[in-house]
Amino acid sequence: MSALTDALRARAQHTEKSVWYTLASIGLILLLGSVYTLSTSGTLSFLTPTYLLQQLKIASFLGVAATGMMLVILLGHIDLSLPWTLATSAMLATALGGWVALPYGLCIGALIGLLNGLGVAFLRVPSMIFTLGVNTVLKGLMVVFTGGFAPRSEAPAWMEGLAVGSALGMPNALFAWIAVGAGAVFILQRTPFGRYVYAVGNQERAVFLSGIRTQWIVVGAFVLCGICSALTGMMLAGFSHKAYQAMGDDYLMPAIAAVVIGGTNILGGRGTYLGTVLGTLTIVLLSSMLSVMQMPEAGRQIIYGAVIIGMLLVYGRQQEH
C-alpha cells in the first residue's frame, strides 16, 4: 500500500505544475458554468454527458491542430502558416472529392510542411517570418484557384462522417484526435526522432555536434505539423459541409495558446502532450462557457486574453538570469 502511495507521490512530483493548474481551471470553468446554468435555468447542463461529449468533439479540431503546433514549438520554432495550410488542404481535397481526397489532402499538408521545414532548416530564415510568407503565398494561390469566390464543391461524405458522425456513442472526431494524440505520444516518447525534437529545442548545436543531422529533424517536425493542419482542415470542411476562405483564421492563436497554456516552453525543449490536451480543453471550455453566458464579443476577448496572461504569470515565467 505504501509502495503504491510512494509511487503516486513520486509521479505527482514529476508532473508539471501546468498540469495541475490546467486541471484546476477546467474544474473551475465547469463549476462556474454549472452555477450559472443552475441560477438561470435550474439545470446542470455543463455536467451532462451530452454537453461534455459535444465539447470534446469541438476540442478535437483544435486538439489535432495543436498537436502539430506543439511538435514545432518543441523545436523552438512556430508555424504561422497553419490557417492557410488548413484551408488549402481542405479546399483542394474537397475539390477532388471521394476517398482519395484523404491521402491527397494529407500529402498537400505534408508538402507545405516540407517547404516550411526546408526554408527554416536550410535557409535559416526565422520560422516566424518564413511560415508567415508561406501563409501569404498559399492564400494568394487559393485566391487564384477559387477566383476569389467561396469554393462550390461540397465535402465528401466521409469528411462529414469524420467531423459530425459518431460510433459507439463517441464522436468520430474524438477518435481522430485520440489516434493523432497516440501517434504524437509514441513519436515523442518512443522514437529517436521524438527525443531529438526535444534535444534540438534545448540546444541545436550540441545535437549537431553529436552527429545528428538536426536539419532533417526540423524538416520532419514541420512536415508532421503540416499533416496535422491538413487533417484539421478536412475535419472542419466536413463540419461545415464545405471548405471556405477564412476557415483557418480562428485556429492559429488558440492552437498556440493551447500548447503554451499546456506548459510547453515557447522557446522549445520542454513540454508534455498531456499538457497540450489539457490546454486545448481549457480553451475550448472557456470559450464555450463565455458563449453560454452570452458574453458579448468584447468581454470574451478580454477574458480570453486575461486568462492566458494570468495562467502564464502563475507557471509560465522564465527563469531570472
Add this chain to the structure above:
Amino acid sequence: MKHWRLYIRHNQGLLVAIALFALFYGAYSLQHPQGFTAALFNQNSNECFALAMAAMAQTIPVLTGGLDLSVGAVMTLVNCLASELLGGTGIANVLGIGACLLAGLLCGLANGCLVVYGRLQPIIATLASSAVFIGLALFLRPAPGGAINGDLAFALTFDLNEALVASGSGALTGPLSAAGHIPTTALFALLMAGLWLYFKRTRYGLETYAVGASAEAAYMSGVRVQRVRLIAYGLSGFFAGVGGLFLALQTGAGNADIPQANAYTLNSIAAVVIGGTSLYGGAGGAIGSLFGALVLRAIAFNFRVIAEDSALGFLANPLYQPLVEGLVLLGAVSLGAIWVFRIKNKLLVFK
C-alpha cells in the same frame, strides 16, 4: 573612402529598401495615366502612413530581440478611442489627441511590464495582450461608427496649406508656395523619423541595440536591461498609437476590425524584415522599416496601373495580387539567407 564602404555595409538593409522603394514607386508613377502629381503623392502617402507607423512600432521591440504581436491591436484600440474623443472642437480635440497618444503609450508599457516583470516570452505575452486590447476596442465600438470632426480630419490628412489654414494662419505664398502641397502625412512621417533618430542617439537608443545584440553582455556592462526593454515596448505602443490615431482621422470612424488588426501586425513584421532589421535583434533601425512599409505599399500600387496587354498583363488581374505579395515577401526573406551558404564553419549556422 573606407568610411563610405563601412557605412554602406552597415546600412545594407536600409539602402536595399530605399532602392526597392524607388524602383517600385518610380515604376508606378511613370505608368500612372496622370503622372506624378501632388494629388497622387498626397493620396499615396495617406495610404502608406498607418503601415509605416506599425512598422516603426514593430522595429523597437525587435531590436531588443523581442517581438510585438499586439501592434495591430493597439492601433485598433486607439482608433476606436479616437472615434469617441475627436468629435468636438478646438481644445477638446487637442486634449483628445493627447489622450489617444497616451493610451498607445500605456498599452505599450503594459506589454513591457508583462515581458520585463512578468518574465513572459514577448511572442506569447503580446499575443494574449492583443486579445485584451481588441476586446477593449470592441467594448468602445461594438459596431463601426463614431463621428470625427471633419475639419480636423481634413486638415491632418490633406496638405500643409490645409493644415496652416485650419490652424489660423494663411496658406503659403511666393517662393514657398510649392511646399504648401506637401502632404501632411509626409510631414508627420518625417517628424516620427526625426523622433526615432533622436531616440537612437540617446543612451536608451544605444542600449536598445546593446540589449538586442547580447542581453547578458549589456547587463554586465551596466545597462539597465529591464528599463531598456520597458521603454522599447512603451515606444512601440506610442508609434502604434500614432498609426491608430491616423486611421481614425483617415476613415472618420472607429472600427474594431480584427482581420485588419492582424493584417497590420503581420505586415509590420514583413516591413521590418524588408527594411533590414534582424529578427534576432541588435541590428537595423526604424528608418529601414519605414521604407520596408513603403516598399510593401508601392508593390501593391503597381497592380493598379499595369497595362493589361503588356508582358506582365496578367498581373493586372487583382486575383494575383495576394500571390505576388506573398512571393515578394518570401523571396525577400530568402535572399537575406544567402549568408548561410557563404560561411565555412557549419556550427556558426546555429544561433
